Amino acid sequence: MSLSRDSKLDRQKKRSGSVGAEHPADLATSREFAGLLTKIAPNAQSLYATAPSDEGHLITLKIEVTSGMSLRALVDCGASNRFIRRQSLEDSRLNYVEREFPPTRMTVCLATRASVAVNKRVVGIHYTLEGKQYDDDFIVLDLDDQFDVILGLPWLRKYQPWVSWQHRSVKMPAVVHRTAI
Numbered sequence: 001m002s003l004s005r006d007s008k009l010d011r012q013k014k015r016s017g018s019v020g021a022e023h024p025a026d027l028a029t030s031r032e033f034a035g036l037l038t039k040i041a042p043n044a045q046s047l048y049a050t051a052p053s054d055e056g057h058l059i060t061l062k063i064e065v066t067s068g069m070s071l072r073a074l075v076d077c078g079a080s081n082r083f084i085r086r087q088s089l090e091d092s093r094l095n096y097v098e099r100e101f102p103p104t105r106m107t108v109c110l111a112t113r114a115s116v117a118v119n120k121r122v123v124g125i126h127y128t129l130e131g132k133q134y135d136d137d138f139i140v141l142d143l144d145d146q147f148d149v150i151l152g153l154p155w156l157r158k159y160q161p162w163v164s165w166q167h168r169s170v171k172m173p174a175v176v177h178r179t180a181i
Helices: 005-011 086-090 153-159
Strands: 032-034 037-041 044-049 059-066 069-075 082-085 097-099 105-110 115-119 122-129 132-141 149-151 162-164 169-171
Touching: 059 169, 082 086, 086 132, 132 153
Parallel strands: 044 105, 069 149, 082 132
Antiparallel strands: 032 037, 037 044, 059 069, 059 122, 082 149, 097 122, 105 115, 122 132, 162 169
16 A cells, blocks of 8 residues: 555644754744844843853863963853853952843753743953963853853854864964954
8 A cells, every 4th residue: 555645744744843053943943143142022132141051062262361260161152251250250369240131031951951031241361371362242041060161052153263073172363353242
């Protein structure tokens, strides 16, 4: 008995729920870029941050923020922004600039599949990496103490470092190309 093409198509149904990269297929995909964050709906924003548990396969860096103080940074191409651990800001040696934004709530989706709603807080930090000076804004989150900073896709796009995923290393280019994000 052969099945007709129509009956095969009848049996195929659209999958609901997640279909990869932890993004549900049934969510609306229209998003507009609004500065540092991706705007989902008025007064609501959603970001992705990772908090993996297996450090053996991760790329980490030490970024110097002052003499005698460095922060442990995770390079994460799956994170949608740059994040800093709130507790790191409590160290008096760390200089940062509080950025002013209208009060906004945002939802951060962690790699653990948990979502946390937080008030948006952004700080500017000056740091050194491989002897070069950088200034970036970071979204403040309550991260565990595994990492102080998460350098996500906007950081990778802005600085275009040479990343060896096989050797888990990062080399910053001699000339930093700053591109619009």
